[in-house]
Amino acid sequence: xxxxxxxxxxxxxxxxxxxxxxxxxxxxxxxxxxxxxxxxxxxxxxxxxxxxxxxxxxxxxxxxxxxxxxxxxxxxxxxxxxxxxxxxxxxxxxxxxxxxxxxxxxxxxxxxxxxxxxxxxxxxxxxxxxxxxxxxxxxxxxxxxxxxxxxxxxxxxxxxxxxxxxxxxxxxxxxxxxxxxxxxxxxxxxxxxxxxxxxxxxxxxxxxxxxxxxxxxxxxxxxxxxxxxxxxxxxxxxxxxxxxxxxxxxxxxxxxxxxxxxxxxxxxxxxxxxxxxxxxxxxxxxxxxxxxxxxxxxxxxxxxxxxxxxxxxxxxxxxxxxxxxxxxxxxxxxxxxxxxxxxxxxxxxxxxxxxxxxxxxxxxxxxxxxxxxxx
Amino acid sequence: xxxxxxxxxxxxxxxxxxxxxxxxxxxxxxxxxxxxxxxxxxxxxxxxxxxxxxxxxxxxxxxxxxxxxxxxxxxxxxxxxxxxxxxxxxxxxxxxxxxxxxxxxxxxxxxxxxxxxxxxxxxxxxxxxxxxxxxxxxxxxxxxxxxxxxxxxxxxxxxxxxxxxxxxxxxxxxxxxxxxxxxxxxxxxxxxxxxxxxxxxxxxxxxxxxxxxxxxxxxxxxxxxxxxxxxxxxxxxxxxxxxxxxxxxxxxxxxxxxxxxxxxxxxxxxxxxxxxxxxxxxxxxxxxxxxxxxxxxxxxxxxxxxxxxxxxxxxxxxxxxxxxxxxxxxxxxxxxxxxxxxxxxxxxxxxxxxxxxxxxxxxxxxxxxxxxxxx
Numbered sequence: 046x047x048x049x050x051x052x053x054x055x056x057x058x059x060x061x062x063x064x065x066x067x068x069x070x071x072x073x074x075x076x077x078x079x080x081x082x083x084x085x086x087x088x089x090x091x092x093x094x095x096x097x098x099x100x101x102x103x104x105x106x107x108x109x110x111x112x113x114x115x116x117x118x119x120x121x122x123x124x125x126x127x128x129x130x131x132x133x134x135x136x137x138x139x140x141x142x143x144x145x146x147x148x149x150x151x152x153x154x155x156x157x158x159x160x161x162x163x164x165x166x167x168x169x170x171x172x173x174x175x176x177x178x179x180x181x182x183x184x185x186x187x188x189x190x191x192x193x194x195x196x197x198x199x200x201x202x203x204x205x206x207x208x209x210x211x212x213x214x215x216x217x218x219x220x221x222x223x224x225x226x227x228x229x230x231x232x233x234x235x236x237x238x239x240x241x242x243x244x245x246x247x248x249x250x251x252x253x254x255x256x257x258x259x260x261x262x263x264x265x266x267x268x269x270x271x272x273x274x275x276x277x278x279x280x281x282x283x284x285x286x287x288x289x290x291x292x293x294x295x296x297x298x299x300x301x302x303x304x305x306x307x308x309x310x311x312x313x314x315x316x317x318x319x320x321x322x323x324x325x326x327x328x329x330x331x332x333x334x335x336x337x338x339x340x341x342x343x344x345x346x347x348x349x350x351x352x353x354x355x356x357x358x359x360x361x362x363x364x365x366x367x368x369x370x371x372x373x374x375x376x377x378x379x380x381x382x383x384x385x386x387x388x389x390x391x392x393x394x395x396x397x398x399x400x401x402x403x404x405x406x407x408x409x410x411x412x413x414x415x416x417x418x419x420x
Numbered sequence: 421x422x423x424x425x426x427x428x429x430x431x432x433x434x435x436x437x438x439x440x441x442x443x444x445x446x447x448x449x450x451x452x453x454x455x456x457x458x459x460x461x462x463x464x465x466x467x468x469x470x471x472x473x474x475x476x477x478x479x480x481x482x483x484x485x486x487x488x489x490x491x492x493x494x495x496x497x498x499x500x501x502x503x504x505x506x507x508x509x510x511x512x513x514x515x516x517x518x519x520x521x522x523x524x525x526x527x528x529x530x531x532x533x534x535x536x537x538x539x540x541x542x543x544x545x546x547x548x549x550x551x552x553x554x555x556x557x558x559x560x561x562x563x564x565x566x567x568x569x570x571x572x573x574x575x576x577x578x579x580x581x582x583x584x585x586x587x588x589x590x591x592x593x594x595x596x597x598x599x600x601x602x603x604x605x606x607x608x609x610x611x612x613x614x615x616x617x618x619x620x621x622x623x624x625x626x627x628x629x630x631x632x633x634x635x636x637x638x639x640x641x642x643x644x645x646x647x648x649x650x651x652x653x654x655x656x657x658x659x660x661x662x663x664x665x666x667x668x669x670x671x672x673x674x675x676x677x678x679x680x681x682x683x684x685x686x687x688x689x690x691x692x693x694x695x696x697x698x699x700x701x702x703x704x705x706x707x708x709x710x711x712x713x714x715x716x717x718x719x720x721x722x723x724x725x726x727x728x729x730x731x732x733x734x735x736x737x738x739x740x741x742x743x744x745x746x747x748x749x750x751x752x753x754x755x756x757x758x759x760x761x762x763x764x765x766x767x768x769x770x771x772x773x774x775x776x777x778x779x780x781x782x783x784x785x786x787x788x789x790x791x792x793x794x795x
Contacts, residue, residue: 049789062789214687215760235619243686244610244619246650247641247757251686254761266622275621275650277789278782311618311626312589382622385590386629405790407653412787414424414437414652415780 046080047401052260053228053283056207057082057184058110061401062283063273064185064262065393066114070098070105071295075393077109080401084112084187092173099181112185112209113178117171117194130170139349142342147353150335154371156364158357166356168348172196179204187211187230190239190323198225211264211285213241218252222259229256230285233265237288237381239325240265240316246279253280268383270403274411288381289400293393299362302328302378303390311385320358320379322350328384330377332358421455422776427635428603428658431582432457432559433485436776437658438648439560439637440768441489445473445480446670450768452484455776459487459562467548474556487560487584488553492546492569505545514724517717522728525710529746531739533732541731543723547571554579562586562605565614565698573600586639586660588616590626597631604631605660608640612663612756614700615640615691621654628655643758645778649786663756664775668768674737677703677753678765686760695733695754697725703759705752707733 046060053062063081067073073083085102087095095113102111151158171194178186179200186201187209188194201208202225209228212218218229231252233245243251245265253261263276264285276284291298292306305328315329319336322344327333332354335341344350364372391399421435428437438456442448448458460477462470470488477486526533546569553561554575561576562584563569576583577600584603587593593604606627608620618626620640628636638651639660651659666673667681680703690704694711697719702708707729710716719725739747766774 047790050791051789215685233619233621235622241687243757243760244608244621244641246608246620246647247610247686247760250644250646251760266619269625271625271654272621274653274786277786278649278653279646280782280785310590311622312616382618385618385622385626407655408786408790410655411649411652411783414426415422415783416425 046398047405048080049401049404051277051282052258053262056228056260061397062262062277063397063400064112064283064285065290066187066285066287067290067296069290069295069297070101072290072293072393073111074102074105075295076290076397077106077111079394079397081397082110082112082185084114084185086114086189087174087178088114088116088169088171088189090174091167091169092177095169095174095177096180099177099183103181110184112187113181113183114187114189115171115174115178115197116189117191117197130168132167135168135349135352139345139353140342143345143349143353146335146342147357150332150375151357151361153335154331154375156361156369156371156375158360166352168352175200179206185209185228187228192221192224193226201227209262211239212252213239213248214243215248215251215255218256218261222256226259228260228262230262230264231281232285233263234316235326235382236265237291237314237326237379237384239321239323240381241324245276249276249279249281266381266383268381268386270400270405271407272383273400273404274407278411287379288383289387289396290393291378291380292387292390293396294390295393298378299366299376301365301373302362302376305330305376306378306380306384307388307390309380309384311382314380314382314384318344318350320350320354320377322347325379326381327379328377331374332361332377421773422780423455424776424779426652426657427633428637431603431635436772437637437652438772438775439487439658439660440665441562441660441662442665442671444665444670444672445476447665447668447768448486449477449480450670451665451772452481452486454769454772456772457485457487457560459489459560461489461564462549462553463489463491463544463546463564465549466542466544467552470544470549470552471555474552474558478556485559487562488556488558489562489564490546490549490553490572491564492566492572505543507542510543510724510727514720514728515717518720518724518728521710521717522732525707525750526732526736528710529706529750531736531744531746531750533735541727543727550575554581560584560603562603567596567599568601576602584637586614587627588614588623589618590623590630593627593631593636597634601634603635603637605637605639606656607660608638609691610701610757611640612666612689612701612754612759614696614698615756616699620651624651624654624656641756641758643756643761645775645780646782647758648775648779649782653786662754663758664762664771665768666753666755667762667765668771669765670768673753674741674751676740676748677737677751680705680751681753681755681759682763682765684755684759686757689755689757689759693719693725695725695729695752697722700754701756702754703752706749707736707752
């Protein structure tokens, strides 16, 4: 088994500086058990659900370290940081035009929206999620968007838990470090989910230079060990991955979307505001195309766009899995350009082992270039 | 001095698998003299000018190998491959709307276009340029866009000169190799000039896997030795660079644009059709913004857009250098996102030496991760 050592390995107590973001507890536990570090994406859960997931992880992870990621946007519509979330206020803030457009998109594909679809969605309070997270032996807390709120930084410091934050630009990384963030995740534009415009190849060395000696994780497009090696060469202390776990049997990916991912090329993704209100990369589908039309309504601010898109797309996923053609055209999920390299289903554990082995091969390939007698 | 060995070093007879694309003969010669491989971009020259440039390189390169790059688009408006270029036909194919829009952009910035500006531009015949190139001891011929024409492949084969081609997608790389191309340049979306949408971090391993054992050069965003090491880790046999030479004192970059490059961040570039008719990455300026307006005319096919943009922008460059504020706002040139890492003027030779030294450091950093006793 390949064993590595970087600043992140020392900080998190792991053998491979491979962090795995997933909404699925099985992926989180499996990655941590295999020597990496699983991070549960908590923002889609209610506090009660998050409690269930983390208790399950504690039962399965054999004391190996893991973390939690929560999205706390700096600016969100109709939400005050630290205040309770009033779903009635949020629902009332959604313009009729947007509800009608979602219904129109679905109808154009023969999908009937149920009347209470958007009303069924819930936005958990970040503070409640933090309460749950810090009641478990987490070894990392991450904020996926913007500077973490003071409460997250304070609670992390009090608990001795490093705080990580994702950035898409050098200037943001400098601001994060000034705010007290311990680990910067420099996420290139090729990443699935929220991302900026600068690519991983350029962003990582820029951020490393700007925030040294704060450790930087490279993110965006990284689905193989050779890309891990490239990231270390660029100065990163490890990698943050997401997409690569979506085609494992453990992941939460809807069945039809998983099939789409396996067939997709690296050119089949799009960076669009249509899912959350901020630019996030996802598989191109009739849904993403609908939000790129010149006459489509401007996507709403966070979290309002999620309130109209997420229930509709969950409904679409269920119909797509049942064979509905219109739903299959609409079905999409967040994924990065690395999807072009994800062509077969592999278990989470095998993904970790293959990345480690591919990493070692890449290191050898690079080292060999300086030995003039061999090619 | 760092000496490397990869398949490209053997194929081209060089010590560093660092290929430097430049329109400037001094850069080409300096890179080759320093152990890399200079490639002169020939498409902007008349055959007579190209002859002058290559003769100068022959006189200065002390027998070190160099190459030539010529753009032969597969599909171009009002041009037949192999046929002579009729400038009258090309000029007649430019709609009045486009000429008027260029005049409008310039006028909005207080820049007066001279009447014969577009008429002064010339499009050389690729065949004539190939005649000149193959009359010199070139060691590489590259096509910057699409599959090289049969005549380029045949002449390369007859002369024992490897033929290289730039690609922005895996599918294009497969098509290039099937056509007989010897070296694939996998150019990510962060590259200056013509580029696709997939990033270097994803594109390089995709292309390497698809065309092995054909050697692949990584391109796009690469301006440091650590990025060279990342490229080798990804499976490339070397790198193809362009932007990094534009802030050397030797380069052709217009003085005001050079100042803009030194100050620019990685987020200051844009991929736009406004300069050549195909998406090419360049510094964001009032000119690029004008072509991104909803009411701007659709850019023309190659080479027509060049006929209206290039003379106007050369005029702008001259005025910008003389201190004209409107011209300074318009001034732009091709450059990749790596511009964010280009913050000081360095001689071409020093860029090569620093990249080699940074490469060696990065290799050591990567190798150290597998030694469990050190961080």
